[in-house]
Every structure is written in C-alpha cells, then in structure tokens.
Amino acid sequence: MLSPLLSGVSTVRHGFFTRQGGTSWDRGDLNCGLAADDDPSHVDENRRRVRDHLPALALVSLTQTHSTEVVSLTAAPDWPRGRGPEGDGLVTRVPGLALGVLSADCGALLAVDPVAGVIGAAHSGWKGTAGNITRALIDAMAGQGAEPARIRLALGPMIRQASYEVGPEFPDHFRGAVADHERFFRPAARDGHFLGDIARIIAAQAAAEGVTHFEDIGGDTYADPDRFFSARRSAHQRQPDSGRLISAIALQGDN
Template sequence: MSIEVIRAAALDGVSHGFLGRRGGVSTGIHAGLNVGTGSSDERDAIARNRALAATAVLPGAALVTVHQVHSPDVVTVDAPFPGDRPKADALVTRTPGLLLGILTADCAPVLFADREAGVVGAAHAGWKGAIGGVTDATIAAMEALGADRTRIAAAIGPCIARASYEVDAGFTDRFGAENPENERFFTDGRREGHFQFDLEGYVAARLAVAGIGRVETLGLDTYADEDRFFSFRRATHRGELDYGRQISLIGLI
C-alpha cells in the first residue's frame, strides 16, 4: 500500500503533509507507517518508515523531530540536532532543507506557514499542550523569525474527534477554570458525569483568538478510522500493549 499524504488547502504551495498509517513496513499492532521511536516496534522498521515519510513530503530534506512531553515548549531549528533531541512539543524554522515533524496518536498536529516570510512551524497539541499554550508559543517563535500572525496559515490534522473523546467532570472543570467560554467545546457524554470533548475545535479557537489569518480543520478522527490512523485511546480500550504513531511534516524548499 502506498503512503497516504493528506494535505491542507490552507497550506497550498508549502511542502507539507499529514501522514497516517497507510504504507510503511511495520507489522502486527504497529502495521503500516509507524514512526514512533517510543514504541516497541523494530528499530529498523521505524527508521525505514521515517525515511519513507520524509521522502513522500520533501525528498532530500533532513527530518527533525523533538522528544515530545506534552509541554508548551518550542524549539527554533536551523540544523539537525547533533545529539539527543530536546524535550519540546513544537518546532519552527526559516531554514530551507529541514523537514519539521510532529508525532501523534490522537493528539492534534498543527502545521503553520507564513509564505511571505518563509517561516514554518509544527506543534503537537494534546489537551495538556493545548491548554498550556503550545500554539501561542509556536506563533510567538515564528514571529521572532520574521513571521506575521495575520499572514500565518494553520491547519489542524487528524486527531481524536468529539464523538470519540469522552472525559470526566474534573477534565471539564479544568478547562472551565481556564476560560468559562470553554464550555462550548463539551457536550453530554454517554455516561452520567462524563462529557465529549472537541479537541480540534478548541485548538482552532485558540488559533483564531491568537489572530491567525487562516485556520483549517481537516475533521479526521484518529480513533474511529482504524484503517488510516493509529490511536492511543483505541489501543488502550482494546487492552493492546502498544500502539503506533503517525507523523505530520512541513518544510521549506
């Protein structure tokens, strides 16, 4: 099966792609394009999948990823890291030939571009990073490189959808304490005292409030579409011992 590269109209003309599990060389519960070094998959398969993913989006570019920790921290990149990857959840660059990569398995991948300034960014927005301000920090880091938020286009890729994301009352209270208007991102759940959370909608709203010029949501549910995407929550519900990770990429020629 060939690698599926999902692209956003908002980022047209910029080398980018949201990749799922289709294609790749991994087998078993990691079957497909698993790129997660934190998984128990074979190291050689992960390395081959990463190379295949990079070639599918920007052939010849150097893939750069970080050690993701659900933080609001951003790294500005001008060359591949010489040693250990820094702990962070977003990357920005204005250097051609680098391909920024963010790994997800239900969290929201967000890709950014200011075409005029020649600045791009990628952020991993799980609920912790999202409420902690990882997208705001990414925008600020892009502006430090010469971007303008009114020119930045952002796209939110495949992530767990509201229909698949049940949370408890403590979770909703945390978001309500941050901003009472966050109530609109929750609907009643299937069980008493539980709610369905719209992660994609929340991240999109943060981007809009921040003044991003164009925001696109792809509306793709990682949990529900097993054929196309890996999902941490789906694997957990099934009692599986591990799960794959997919990658979202953006770079400059």
C-alpha cells in the same frame, strides 16, 4: 493527507501521514515513533520514506512531553537519528529541513507564513491545548519574522468529540485556556461525563491569536483504525501501545 490551505503555498511541502505505506509489524504500518513496540530499524525506514516523500534533506522531531515548549532552529541540527530534546513544537526558516510531530489521538498543527518564509509544527494534546501551545507556536514563529495575520495554520486528524469521553473534572483544565471553555464540552451518555472537542478549542485559540487562515482537515483517529493509530483505542481494546502517526512540513530547498 494534505491541507488545501497549505498546498496553496508553493514554497512548502507537507503531509499529515496515515499509518499506511510503511514497514512496521506484519501490516506494513508507517509507525514513526520509537515509543511503540517496534523494531527501531523499521521506524528509521519509515521516517526516511516520509522525508523522501515530501521531499526534504532532513526530517527532525522532538522528544514530546505534552508541554508548551517550542524549539526554534536557525540551522539544521545534528540530532542522533533526527530526534531532538524535549519539547512539542518546532519552528525554522531553514530550507530543506522538515519539522515533524508525532501523534496518536493528539492534534498535529502545521503552519507557514509565506511572506516571512517561516514554518512551524506542534503537537497539541489535551495538556498542550490546556497550556495553549498554539500561542507558543505563533509566538515562536513571530520571533523569526512571522505575523499572525499571514500565518496559514492547519490541524490534522485527531480524536474527535464523538469519540472523546472525559470525566467530570476534565473541563476545568481549560479554564483560562480559551474563552467560555464550557461550550466545548457536551454531556456524554454516562452521567457526569462529557464529550470534549479539543479540535474546536485549538481553532478558537488560533483565532484569539489573530490567525485568520485556519483549516481543520478532519479525520477521527479513534474511529478510523484503517488509516490512523489511536492510543485510546488501543487502550480500550487492551492492545499493545499504538504506533505514532507523523505530520511534517518543510520549506522547499535544494532537495
């Protein structure tokens, strides 16, 4: 899946990849995370397919921990199997280096400043959103010459409000993370519970940081099992841990 906003930048290649077109399990899933019960060689092959599809010289990602830690790369890292230290965001100006983030309901953000030649990617789950990893990503991009007003920021498929029931204490996590946080939660059918709109919170956070070029490409990971992995859906159906989708972006280089 592509973002028209990012596709308008000729110097980058990107993709919000679905679960289709891989080698995992008996369904040919494109699982790109080692956390799932999958053969590591299948995960490596799936990641190779993503890298070649972009195309890019290398594809790297972090050991995600639902943090607001963003790692800035000034050279292609020599990480075993392309997997780096703990963190949830990546920024670089290195051509041919694809930045990847994994998700299975959480938000995936891909970004570029076409003038500065800086790209970024971030995994924004509810904890990262409560901590405002969007701000951390924009700050890290600014550290490499980007300006918020020039940044193009796209949000990929994730769990949407209609599918995301949360408990009575959950909205309080976002107090201070976004103005008027209560407006992003509406009552659920279950008494005292809410339906949370994390995607709209992310959009509001981006706007608050001065990002005017923002796009949400849509897609509900929970409600669309044919295209997307969903950790919450797997838990509700008492299935094994779900696979992980990957979203990636790369500056065009000598690929």
